[in-house]
Amino acid sequence: MNPVDPALAGDVARRSRFVGAGSLEEHPPHFPCERIPTFVFERAADASSTVAQEIAQLVRKRAEAGETCVLGLATGSTPTQVYGELVRMHREEGLSFANVVTFNLDEYWPMEPHALQSYRRFMDEHLFKHIDIDPANTHVPDGSLAAEEVRAYCEAYEQSIRDAGGLDLQLLGLGRTGHIGFNEPGSGVESRTRLIHLDRVTRKDAASDFFGEENVPNRAITMGVGTILSARRIVMMAFGEGKAGVAAKAIEGEVTESIAASFLQRHPNAAAYLDEGAAAALTRGETPWSLAAPGTFDWTDRMVRKATIWLAGKVDKPILKLHPEDYNEHGLQDLLAERGSAYDINLEVFRGVQRSITGWPGGKPSGRRRDGDIARPADEVFPKRILVFSPHPDDDVISMGGTLIRLVDQGHEVHVAYQTSGNIAVFDSEAIRFADFVSHFNGMFGFGAMEAKEMENRIAEALRQKAPGEVDIPEVQKIKGLIRRIEATDAGRSCGVPETNLHFMDLPFYETGRVTKKPLGERDVDMVADLLREIRPQQVYAAGDLSDPHGTHRTCLTAVFRAMERIASEEWASQCVLWLYRGAWQEWPIERFDMAVPLSPEELRRKITAIFKHQSQKDKALFPGPDEREFWQRAEERNRGTAEALDRLGFAEYEAVEAFVQWDGRPLD
DSSP states (O other): OOOOOHHHHHHHHHHEESOOSSOTTTOSSOOTTOSSOEEEESSHHHHHHHHHHHHHHHHHHHHHTTOOEEEEEOOSSTTHHHHHHHHHHHHHHOOOOTTEEEEESEEEESOOTTSTTOHHHHHHHHTGGGSOOOGGGEEOOOTTOOGGGHHHHHHHHHHHHHHTTOOSEEEEOOOTTSOSTTOOTTOOTTOOSEEEEOOHHHHHHTTTTTTSGGGSOSEEEEOOHHHHHTSSOEEEEEOSGGGHHHHHHHHHSOOBTTBGGGGGGGOTTEEEEEETTTTTTSHHHHOGGGGSOTTOOOOOHHHHHHHHHHHHHHHTOOGGGOOHHHHHHTTOHHHHHHHOOHHHHHHHHHHHHHHHBOSOTTOOOTTOOOTTSOOOTTTTSOSOEEEEEESSTTHHHHHHHHHHHHHHHTTOEEEEEEOSOOGGGSOHHHHHHHHHHHHHHHHHHTSSHHHHHHHHHHHHHHHHHOOTTOOOOHHHHHHHHHHHHHHHHHHHHHTTOOGGGEEEOOOGGGTTSSSSOOOOOHHHHHHHHHHHHHHOOSEEEEEOOTTOSSSHHHHHHHHHHHHHHHHTTSGGGGGOEEEEEOOSSOOOOGGGOSEEEEEOHHHHHHHHHHHHTOGGGSSSOSSOTTOOSOHHHHHHHHHHHHHHHHHHTTOOOOSEEEEEEEOOSOOOO
């Protein structure tokens, strides 16, 4: 077992949630339902920073003893902030990796080491090239081997780990199938480094990196479960609601080959580091009161609301029909004892949710507010200037199109800022089709037909020779960006937003032509702050996908937060409120609502029509994620589902509902 510095342990206890003080070795308090010691952080950045500190502490300790530190490393989006923090500590704090030997978990096969999707390239770009590690001490499985060489290579990889003294610490992500490394369902506890066939879910999750599932290799070389369990310390990380279900199975479920991560329950020194999204399905996330000793739970207003809504779902009753017996029989006796009668609790929660439901998201004009409507600062300002930030050119209509239409129809001055071009999410065939149109159009009217035809031929040839995932030539990137811009303009027009109020920012961090983006820079934040100062909105809307730590949405939201903090001291900004909407995959849970906007059947129809304007994303998107439905289908079902959930709780029967959470001003990272 690797001892941990008490100062670091105390920092973990302070920054993680629902975890008491104590050492990392002991992990108190221990929840019996959690069979892997688990730390839950409000933000993924905090979890990543803490893991990086533990790794740095281990590296320094080994160096002071004149010993080698052997690290097992992971790839994917989850550990990138860990590597970023290690690079920072190397540059700013003198952390040396001269005594470090690394072994990576896995690599696609076949895969050349310099390919865009290569894990060797990933590690070079995110860590190895930025620190003082000896390249000879970095080991990533070789995906370029001939088939007949793989078995012997895997055996040699295992021997190299043993020769190095074994893994001191193994860093893991968590796949949606429960895989660690590429140990898919069915991987045994004794399995070692080998070639494995990838599960379709895993290949779908990797599709964005390869510009299509059909381009993802079917096989990979991976350390085995037995190899991983031989490490003296194991740290598993998982972020986001998409990992919540499988994280709960791995941490609280039975040990089974169908969830390879569950084998960590048998390790004497393993720990899981989650953000709140990934911890949502744990008992501490779903029913935290059930883990507290009688009379000790902190019944905040938010927890009362959460527990009451959970109880209503459990007994299938509207909130106002819950009886004292319902509370008593489902473990909520302490809530009754602290807050009084069931009637009072029911009424308090019902009224709280009811106040969040409003048909006037921009506030009512002076003299038209009725009791029961949600209170807003500066409602006397009507109409308002409103700025909607959309990470991609279609997130505005997908996620809050009904509210956008409502704001316009109610007379507000609505602006939409498209933060990125979205150009990598356009099929090559679309670019060729538009180049062909330009060529024929110019030929028909005699406008430079020869030049247009040459451009079309050059683009067609470049796309014909392009390997999957390869960066487009600049002309193709511009065409794809223009396609998204035209679609967004059409969608905005259908919502009633004037073209002069559509702002195409093309933030620099995104414009790499690759799925992997540059880190958010000062120029990105400056551009967002400048637009805020130009419009001076009373309301701002942004995509609040807080559980997505490394994707475009997360980066775009970070830019908005930092810009809002930058302009906070300016006089006009005191009346500016930031509302966070969710993306196409999930909605804010009812207990989190600060504002819910009901949509009429006509508004829902207009919203779907606006989504249809994004023809390059219609029928099949280039990066659909794990959900194969079209974006309009996801949005419609999500909005109808929210309305139905409210109906079951005893509220009015709405056609559809969009939900929002108000930013509380806390920094993101």
